[in-house]
Structure formats: C-alpha cells, structure tokens
Amino acid sequence: MAKVKTAYVCNDCGSDYANWQGQCKDCGAWNSLAEIKLASSPKAAKDARFQGYAGAANSQQIQTLDQIDLEKLPRFSSGALEFDRVLGGGLVHGSAVLMGGHPGAGKSTLLLQTMCYLAQTMEALYVTGEESLQQVAMRAQRLGLPTDKLKMLSETNVERICAQAEVLKPKVLVVDSIQVVHTDDVTSAPGSVSQVRECAAYLTRYAKQTGTVLFLVGHVTKDGSLAGPKVLEHMIDCSILLEGSEDSRFRTLRGQKNRFGAVNELGVFAMTEQGLKEVKNPSAIFLSRESEAASGSVVMVVWEGTRPLLVEIQALVDDSSLGNPRRVAVGLEQNRLAMLLAVLHRHGGLQVGDQDVFVNVVGGVKVLETSADLALLLAIVSSFRNRVLPQDLVVFGEVGLAGEIRPVPSGQERILEAAKHGFKRAIVPKANVPKKGVAGMEIIGVTKLVEALEAI
Known part of the structure; x- marks a missing residue:
C-alpha cells in the first residue's frame, strides 16, 4: 500500500510546508498551519479534460501589449x-x-x-x-x-x-x-x-x-x-x-x-x-429623520464605490461616572474616534476627556473613509453644547492632526447629491468648493477646525 503523503498549508496566506511548525514564515501568523493529504496518483491521468492549460502553454504565442485584442468583455444583466x-x-x-x-x-x-x-x-x-x-x-x-x-x-x-x-x-x-x-x-x-x-x-x-x-x-x-x-x-x-x-x-x-x-x-x-x-435611492432611506430636530445629529456625504450616499451621524456626550470614560463607535473606527477627540481638544479648545462619548451611523452603514471626520466632530460639539444643528445642513471633510481640513475625492458630486435632496447649506473643505457654486445652496469652505466651529 502506497504511503499517504501529507503537507501543511497556512490558512492565512496559503504557503505550504513539509513539517508542522507554530508560525508561518511567510505571513507571520501563529497556529495557522493545517494538515492536508496529497493525492497518491497524478490527477492529470484521471481527468485529462481539464489539462487545457498545460497544452495551451505550448501553443500560445508571446505578444506585446499593443498586439492584445482589447475587445470589451460582454456582460449580461x-x-x-x-x-x-x-x-x-x-x-x-x-x-x-x-x-x-x-x-x-x-x-x-x-x-x-x-x-x-x-x-x-x-x-x-x-x-x-x-x-x-x-x-x-x-x-x-x-x-x-x-x-x-x-x-x-x-x-x-x-x-x-x-x-x-x-x-x-x-x-x-x-x-x-x-x-x-x-x-x-x-x-x-x-x-x-x-x-x-x-x-x-x-x-x-x-x-x-x-x-x-x-x-x-x-x-x-x-x-x-x-x-x-x-x-x-x-x-x-x-x-x-x-x-x-x-x-x-x-x-x-x-x-x-x-x-x-x-x-x-x-x-x-x-x-x-x-x-x-x-x-x-438609498439616501432617502438613511435620511428618514425626525420632524423635531435634536442636538448631536448631522448629515454627511460618504462615497461608496461610484456614487455618493447621504447618511446621518449621531453623537451623545454625557458625564462619565467611571474613572476611564467610555468611547463607543458603531459604524466607525474606534481608534479614529479617539484621535479626533484629541484633535478637538488641542485645536478646537473643547475638553471632553471626562465625558462618555457615543457615536452611531444611522441605518447600520459602515463608514470606512475619512470624509466623515468633520461631521463626526461637529456632531460631538453639538451634543456637548446641547445646540441643535440646522436640518438642512450637510457636512463632509477630512480632519488632520494639525487641525486642518483636507479635501476629499469627488467633492462636487457630493454637494450636488446633497442639493438634489433639498439641503440648503454645506460646510466642506475649501478646496472642494465648486467654482461656479450650486443654485439655491450656501456652501461654506473651511481650512481649519476653528473655522468650522465658528460656522455653526
């Protein structure tokens, strides 16, 4: 009886080894090697139909990029x-x-x-x-x-x-x-x-x-x-x-x-x-807001793939009874929340180190890009001061560690999407302000966090 051959394959990167070991040398993962049994006979002898690649390798000719046919791949719905x-x-x-x-x-x-x-x-x-x-x-x-x-x-x-x-x-x-x-x-x-x-x-x-x-x-x-x-x-x-x-x-x-x-x-x-x-029209679903405005809520425009999406972000700042105040982020990255709170203290003059901070993206959407930074900070300030932001206001922009407001990609498309849904005011990075403006919409361009706080 032929001896069964075995190998060990990493679950994370797919690297294979002859013997088991605790750490994968290629990706550095621990305890990720799993044993597999190798076939005793070549698979090619059993299934010759799927060996077209081996035969095609000898018949294919080497080409330069300009000789390759660029016919568009046909698609169907x-x-x-x-x-x-x-x-x-x-x-x-x-x-x-x-x-x-x-x-x-x-x-x-x-x-x-x-x-x-x-x-x-x-x-x-x-x-x-x-x-x-x-x-x-x-x-x-x-x-x-x-x-x-x-x-x-x-x-x-x-x-x-x-x-x-x-x-x-x-x-x-x-x-x-x-x-x-x-x-x-x-x-x-x-x-x-x-x-x-x-x-x-x-x-x-x-x-x-x-x-x-x-x-x-x-x-x-x-x-x-x-x-x-x-x-x-x-x-x-x-x-x-x-x-x-x-x-x-x-x-x-x-x-x-x-x-x-x-x-x-x-x-x-x-x-x-x-x-x-x-x-x-997913923006209409995520913008089903209450008729009565509340503090700590603002609408932002995120870019998902090839289209803008309007999403409401909420923040709640409350006195903490714990020695270590809580920082809870749902739909956002928690480490980025801690970083933005430090920027707000250093460059915005607002101390929330003794407060519990909870932030949530309405509708269960996960925001992965940095254009939500400015909207997140303004929602936190609104909840901390108990001041209601206008319901026709939309905000987006990236916040740097020096308190600067950086532009984001596709800024004009984001503003046009907000105007289409009836928003009248926008606080955006100054570099994203359209040169011709948008009819019926007041656009405020800011370069520093302090300017954004003054605008609200």
Whole structure:
C-alpha cells in the first residue's frame, strides 16, 4: 500500500510546508498551519479534460501589449440593478464570484431570485449541498418566483457536479456552498483547507474553460471575514459580502474584490415577504429623520464605490461616572474616534476627556473613509453644547492632526447629491468648493477646525 503523503498549508496566506511548525514564515501568523493529504496518483491521468492549460502553454504565442485584442468583455444583466452595480456592470462569461455573509443574511435568497430570472432566457443550474431540493422549492414558491425553467441538483461531489454541468452546459452555475463540496482525490473532511482549495480550483477551471458564470457561496467567521484558506479569495474574480443586522430589514451588498469593476461598490436591498428588493435611492432611506430636530445629529456625504450616499451621524456626550470614560463607535473606527477627540481638544479648545462619548451611523452603514471626520466632530460639539444643528445642513471633510481640513475625492458630486435632496447649506473643505457654486445652496469652505466651529 502506497504511503499517504501529507503537507501543511497556512490558512492565512496559503504557503505550504513539509513539517508542522507554530508560525508561518511567510505571513507571520501563529497556529495557522493545517494538515492536508496529497493525492497518491497524478490527477492529470484521471481527468485529462481539464489539462487545457498545460497544452495551451505550448501553443500560445508571446505578444506585446499593443498586439492584445482589447475587445470589451460582454456582460449580461442579473435582473437587479443594485446587483449589477456591485458586480461592475453585470455578469461576465467565465467569471467566478464568491458571495459571503452571515447565516440568514439572504445569500441563498438573492441567488435563487437571480437564477430564476436568468433561467427564463438561458440554461441555469443551481446546485444545493446544504438544503434539500424540497426546501429550495418551498422557498421559491413562498417568494412567488417562476419555477418552470431553473434546473436543480442536490450534490456535494465536485466531479459529479462538473459531469452533470458538462451534460446540461449551463450559462450560470451556483454552488451552495463551497464548504460542503468535496473531491475524491483529497481524503480530508469537507470544509477543511485542502478540500475547499481543491474544490474551488476544480470549479474555477471548469468555469474558465467553458465560459460559465460561477457563483460560490461561502461561510463567514465570527469577525465577519470569509471562512476557509486565504488562497480561496485569490482564485476567484469577484468577492462580494452581504451584510445586515438581524433587527434591520435592509441588506448591503459590498464588493471586496472585483477584476471587472470597482471595489467597495455598495448595493442596498430590502428584505420583504417577496424576497430581496433593490433600493434604487438609498439616501432617502438613511435620511428618514425626525420632524423635531435634536442636538448631536448631522448629515454627511460618504462615497461608496461610484456614487455618493447621504447618511446621518449621531453623537451623545454625557458625564462619565467611571474613572476611564467610555468611547463607543458603531459604524466607525474606534481608534479614529479617539484621535479626533484629541484633535478637538488641542485645536478646537473643547475638553471632553471626562465625558462618555457615543457615536452611531444611522441605518447600520459602515463608514470606512475619512470624509466623515468633520461631521463626526461637529456632531460631538453639538451634543456637548446641547445646540441643535440646522436640518438642512450637510457636512463632509477630512480632519488632520494639525487641525486642518483636507479635501476629499469627488467633492462636487457630493454637494450636488446633497442639493438634489433639498439641503440648503454645506460646510466642506475649501478646496472642494465648486467654482461656479450650486443654485439655491450656501456652501461654506473651511481650512481649519476653528473655522468650522465658528460656522455653526
């Protein structure tokens, strides 16, 4: 009997070693090596069909950049404009898309809606490994989806999945989920590092060689990142994450990697009894403010992917009964909050070191860019002084450590988006003030934090 060969692969970077060790030498992660069993026989002898790359390497000719055909990649719509926006304009033939999200976020619902729509005009195959065919059919019936064209398959073996797909020749293929799929060439359990990596590579090769659009559903860990080896994100072309809190009916679809479009693109959906419905004007939802104005609240304009988004930010400053006052940030980076409070004390003359500071972005949106700095500080000052800011005021700008207000990208588009929603006043970096101005809107350009505090 042949001896089983083993190797150890890092879950974070994908580096492999002959023996186990506590730390990965390439990425420095501790206790990240997992054992995998290597196939005893070459896979090429068993599956010669997927060896096109080896033969193609000898037939391809070396070209210069100016000789490469720049014909635009053909795209087709998924049926939802918000989904197409995150994907970079639509689905691309031969692309591999990885969709992640917490349990109950709506991954299977969104893909089932998309597949039922696409199945009306092309061959589509939905492979389910976690649910039975009856469960998927009951969900489709509950959502009122057309069920007469979509092909279904309940299978977890990757070789049999590709064999069935080779017979049907679908244009779109969904595998739900990659953590339950396994291959016969790897003896470890489904969901392990080796199984996930080999199955994803097998399915991706099939998608590239047949021009099939491949959707892989992936689980997420406790910290919200995609589960499985890090090399999984390098294999696919597009990685998207469906987020949403349990107490909110809104879901945000964010692109984390996209070889065919912009990253950090944001799509907004609403969970209804008929499934996920796209929200075409998300700013109107996040701006559902109370009729009576309150202190500590201001509207900011953030840039998500290729469009501006108006979001309300709230701050609460209160006397602290603890020796170490609390700093709580929901939807913002907590370390940046501590830094901005130090800037406010040094360059704004406002001492909140003995106060509890709580900040929140309304609607469950996570703000990752620095254009929210100025709006955050003005909301804190408004709550601390108990002064109400005008409801027709919009603020954005980056605050530096010296108290300067730095410009942000796409400033004019942000101001135009605010004017479209009825805002009459804006406090923005001076470098972002439009030369021609905006009709019906008073724009105040500031260069220092003190100037912004005087303006309110």
